[in-house]
């Protein structure tokens with residue numbers, strides 16, 4: 001889905017998202033607890049949430065003491081996150097990952113993105129992965145659907161017109177292929193089921209090295 005079309009859609013449905021902010025927050029908080037054994041976020045300090053929407057996940061991470069940046073192109077989604085006093089320490093910025101993230105290499109310990117990848121086209125997903133890999137020092141976490149489908153989700157995703165049906169079949173392979181095809185992507189991908197229909201695709205970014213092979 002193109003940038004304008006997608007922002008238009010998410011600006012339009014932002015008030016509906018807003019209604020589910022607290023429910024989403026509870027849901028993300030439970031997941032962060034559940035995955036602690038495989039990925040303990042409390043071990044890290046800084047994180048960027050790419051396509052943060054109304055900021056429910058940002059808020060959970062902020063509650064756990066992380067320094068959080070959330071970026072999203074849809075102003076009305078961001079406005080909901082910013083309107084909550086509990087989120088006053090979160091840096092919310094309007095931004096489109098397709099145009100590149102306005103941060104230097106290795107700016108954050110972690111980069112996370114929830115339910116963004118499946119809505120992008122395959123070439124856009126590679127751009128998402130490469131940009132997240134560039135700005136993250138330690139891990140990139142893609143929170144998105146797994147292969148398990150429900151009628152309701154399939155209907156919503158069909159109406160939304162994203163790449164859901166392709167994504168759920170090929171997500172892991174695509175992330176692994178991405179490392180073969182693109183020098184600036186991931187060096188490892190592991191998959192943790194975090195909910196009935198969702199996985200965390202935990203990816204190790206490529207190391208950035210200077211001409212003398214020092215880690216930068």
Ligand SMILES: C[S@@+](CC[C@H](N)C(=O)[O-])C[C@H]1O[C@@H](n2cnc3c(N)ncnc32)[C@H](O)[C@@H]1O
Pocket residue numbers: 003006007010024050051052053054055056057071072073074077095096097098113114115116119
């Ligand atoms: C399905 S919503 C998920 C929002 C939020 N991550 C959550 O879990 O509630 C997808 C979000 O991705 C954002 N998005 C779409 N294209 C994007 C892009 N190119 N760069 C950054 N964010 C994007 C949308 O504006 C929208 O807020």
